[in-house]
Amino acid sequence: MASPLEQFQVKPYVPISVGHVDLSFTNSALWMLVAVAAVYWLVMAGTRQHALVPGRLQSVVELSYEFVAGMLRDNAGKEGMRYFPLIFTLFMFILMGNMLGMIPGSFTFTSHIIVTFFMAVAVFIGVTALGIYLHGAHFFSLFVPKGAPKAMLPVLIPIEILSYCVRPISLSVRLFVNMMGGHTMMKVFAGFIGALGAYFVIPGIFPLLITVALTGFEFVVAFLQAYIFTVLTCIYLHDAIHLH
Amino acid sequence: MTQDDRPPPFSDFDARLKRLRAGEKGAADEEKEGARSPLNFGSGLQAGIEMIAGVAGGLLLGWALDAWLGTRPLFLIVFFVLGAGAGMLNAFRSLRRLSAEGSKKDPDA
Numbered sequence: 001m002a003s004p005l006e007q008f009q010v011k012p013y014v015p016i017s018v019g020h021v022d023l024s025f026t027n028s029a030l031w032m033l034v035a036v037a038a039v040y041w042l043v044m045a046g047t048r049q050h051a052l053v054p055g056r057l058q059s060v061v062e063l064s065y066e067f068v069a070g071m072l073r074d075n076a077g078k079e080g081m082r083y084f085p086l087i088f089t090l091f092m093f094i095l096m097g098n099m100l101g102m103i104p105g106s107f108t109f110t111s112h113i114i115v116t117f118f119m120a121v122a123v124f125i126g127v128t129a130l131g132i133y134l135h136g137a138h139f140f141s142l143f144v145p146k147g148a149p150k151a152m153l154p155v156l157i158p159i160e161i162l163s164y165c166v167r168p169i170s171l172s173v174r175l176f177v178n179m180m181g182g183h184t185m186m187k188v189f190a191g192f193i194g195a196l197g198a199y200f201v202i203p204g205i206f207p208l209l210i211t212v213a214l215t216g217f218e219f220v221v222a223f224l225q226a227y228i229f230t231v232l233t234c235i236y237l238h239d240a241i242h243l244h
Numbered sequence: 245m246t247q248d249d250r251p252p253p254f255s256d257f258d259a260r261l262k263r264l265r266a267g268e269k270g271a272a273d274e275e276k277e278g279a280r281s282p283l284n285f286g287s288g289l290q291a292g293i294e295m296i297a298g299v300a301g302g303l304l305l306g307w308a309l310d311a312w313l314g315t316r317p318l319f320l321i322v323f324f325v326l327g328a329g330a331g332m333l334n335a336f337r338s339l340r341r342l343s344a345e346g347s348k349k350d351p352d353a
Contacts, residue, residue, distance in 0.1 A: 155329075162323070163330035166301035170294050170334065177293065224286070235341070 004187035008111055008180065027107045028115070035096040035109075043092075064092065068230070075234035079241050086126075087237075090119070091230040098179060098222035102215075110225075111179040113172060120172035123233050131240030142243050171232055178225045182218045189214060282346020287339060294338050295331035302327015 012024035046061030054062055068088045072080050080087075094110060101108025109115050131139040143160040144153070189211045197204025306323030310316040 158326050159329040159333060162302060162305075162326050163298065163333045165305075166297045166327070166330060166334065169301050170297035173297055174290065174293050228290075 002191075004184050004191060007107070007183060007187060010112070028109045028112065031097070031100060031107045031109050035093060035100055038100065039092045039096050064088075071227075071231055072234050072237075075231060076238040076241065080234065080237050083237060087230060087234060090123075090233060091226055094119075094175070094229055095223065095226035098226055099219075101179065101183065102218060102222060108179055108183055110175055111183055113176045116172035116176045116229075117168065119229075120168035123171070123236065124168040127233075127236045127240045130237075131243075134241065135243060139240075139243065142239060167232075167236065171229065175225050175229050178221050182214070182221050186211060186214045186218060282343055283339065287342045290342070291335040291339050294334040295328075298329075298331020298334055299324065299327045302330065 010026045010028050012022075012026050013030065014025035016023045016025060042057070043061055046057040049055065049058060051058060065088070068091050069081070069084060072084055072087050076083070097108065097110045100106055101110065131142070143157050143164065145156050145160060148156055189207050192207035193204055193211065196207060302323040302325075303320065305327070306320040309319040309323070313319070
């Protein structure tokens with residue numbers, strides 16, 4: 001029987017290596033391209049008609065736009081709307097990656113820490129650079145807690161700096177853990193169906209029922225984790241623009 | 245009412261939309277009255293990840309500094325404590341944000 005972790009294996013399709021760096025085109029890269037193509041097709045096909053009363057596809061695109069725009073306005077304020085293209089791209093890419101991962105036999109690239117960590121570090125560096133660009137040295141007042149007694153500052157400032165610097169870790173680990181954990185659990189329970197059902201057909205139904213429930217649950221997680229990643233990016237953006 | 249196939253005029257569209265939206269919001273607020281705490285299992289998991297990230301980040305930084313400066317285990321201990329503090333701070337902020345978000349309003353409901 002296949003291992004439940006086999007689904008996470010990165011397989012090179014076109015081996016490419018530059019010097020000692022392995023740049024092979026893998027199944028992970030393939031599904032990222034598929035995700036980008038799917039989002040591109042969705043938005044392009046959805047906005048082709050400009051109907052006053054939107055059709056199905058146009059509704060999906062309009063809903064996604066309003067959802068992300070509302071999220072950005074609520075969490076980063078009006079000034080945050082300038083960065084809408086970035087946030088929308090991020091949300092659609094992660095959402096599409098998570099959703100494509102629900103297709104049996106496909107590859108979930110968001111279940112790899114290196115992918116989510118790279119996205120989180122990119123967000124972190126971008127937001128920090130933006131904060132320094134907007135506020136100059138004043139940006140570092142973000143690390144001085146307001147209303148704290150002076151004597152406590154030598155302890156509080158390192159804690160604040162550290163809590164700022166571990167943001168990419170928690171941001172990436174959250175997405176990766178949820179995607180990997182959920183997919184592993186689904187495979188484990190699906191494996192029980194065969195293992196149990198081969199001998200006793202009736203008890204084999206129970207893991208099947210659980211797998212059905214887990215599949216639904218995974219769709220919720222796929223959406224929710226894309227939402228959480230994006231919402232936290234908006235909040236970090238808010239910190240960089242408004243300094244609390 | 246007479247049968248009329250023409251769509252309703254657009255002149256009062258804004259007013260009608262505003263009225264509908266207000267009604268929707270009112271209904272949602274009333275429903276929220278009996279709602280439970282906005283925190284759930286997921287928020288606990290989030291807070292846990294924040295804390296672990298804080299400790300792990302602190303440990304990693306301390307270990308790297310020690311390896312670089314050869315002061316093992318000084319920075320490992322210092323940054324473990326600071327990282328734990330940072331993790332708790334992040335967990336606290338995340339929980340506060342989640343509970344404020346839940347009790348204020350549902351943005352997409």
